[in-house]
Structures are given as C-alpha cells and as structure tokens.
Amino acid sequence: MSAPQNNDPRASKMRALLRGLHTALAEVEASAVVSRDGITMASLLDASSDKDRFGAMCASLLALADRAGKEVDRGRLRQVILDGSKGPMLLTQAGDHAVLAVAADPKANLGRMILETRKVAVELAKLLDETA
Template sequence: MSDSSDKDPRASKVRSCLRMLHATLSEVEASAVVTRDGITIASLLGDAADKDRFGAMCASLLALADRAGKEVERGRLRQVILDGTKGPMLLTQASDATVLAVAADPNANLGRLILETRKIAAELKKRLDSVDE
C-alpha cells in the first residue's frame, strides 16, 4: 500500500487520520482525502490505484450525488455508500471542501464502518480547520 507524498501542508495531518482509520478497522483496504474539485490531499491506496484518477472520480461521484439529493430535497449531503461485489466504498463529507473516501473488505460491518468513517471525518475537519487558521 503506497502512502501519498504530496507537499500540501495539510497532507501529514490528513495522513495520520487515515492511518488511525486503518489501525481501528482492519477491514479498511484503501482510503483518501479528496477535495471537491478532485485533488487528492493524502491517500493510503493499493499500489495499482492512481491517486489522481481516484480523486477525480470521487469528486465526480460526490457532485452527482449532491445534485441528485437536492433534486429530491434530501438536505445537505453527508455520505454516499457504494456497494460492490468486492466490498463497500464510502464517501463521507469531512468539510465543505473535502471528502473522506474509504474502500473496505466485503466482510466489513457496514454499521461500524459508517460510524468510524464519520468519527474520522469529524477529526479531519478539526485538523484541516486548524491548518487553515
């Protein structure tokens, strides 16, 4: 699993949150924090994954889900859950500008995965807000 090495000042704070998530839930196979415009701030992805393409696709999914939710008046988007044959993927809003993307093993407990990703997203928001100050 490769660790992104961007020069972004937020990257080290974000990366430590990603490591915390992987340590808490062994079922997490990949994770990244992506801006709404598709830039990957930090990631812990498999070696075969392209972090830039992944970031762009997550941003596109998030934009579409946000628009679909607004169309049926669901309020502010908090989380998108994708269920694949090889496991779930969650996109969880971390701040107005960032999203936490997590891919997990197919045997992961979805309820626990949702709760833990929301906790990490809240921690990311705190850390990102402190960098912006």
C-alpha cells in the same frame, strides 16, 4: 483551498488520521482525502491505484450525489455508500472542503464503518478548517 504538498504538516496529519482508521477497522483496504475539486490530498491506496484519477472520480460521484439529493430535498449530503461485489466504498463529507473515501473488504461491518468514517471525517474537517 490548495492541496497540501508532501512536506506540508497537514498532509502528514491527514495520513496519520487515515492510518488510524485502517488500524481501527482492519477491513479497510484503501482510503483517501479528496478535495471537492478532485485533488487527492492524502491517501493510503494500493500501488496499482492512480490516486489522481481516483480523486477526480470521487469528486464527480459526490457532486452527482449532492445534486440528486437536492432534487428530492434530502438536505446537506453527508455520505454516499457504494456496494460492490468486492466490498463497500463510502464517500463521507469532511467539512466544506473535502471528502473521505474509504474502500473495505466485503466482510466489513457497514454500521461500524459508517460510525468510524464519520468520526475521522469530523477530525479532517477540523484540521482543514483550522488551516483554511
């Protein structure tokens, strides 16, 4: 699957979904839609963040977590939770083609964050599947 370009309607729809997530969860500080091969397709990241490096790292983390899960027979990977001193980061599968990466403030309600990111990931998967 090729990454959408800035003028591609898919990229615009993905950014709209990310903006909706930021609105629904005020604690969300950064988010991105990343292809399985590490291409950042849409993002709302701080200007100091390198979206290409971030995308590559997220794809690597997801691949490693997927392999570790298979090693202990956990089935299809749905989500990876990283807990840092400055807040959690979730990597949520968005269908077969992408992952939703979300970083939040340490005060974020993790349960609500999991629910909301899974909803957005389902919408992203639908969007990517209909245009694949």
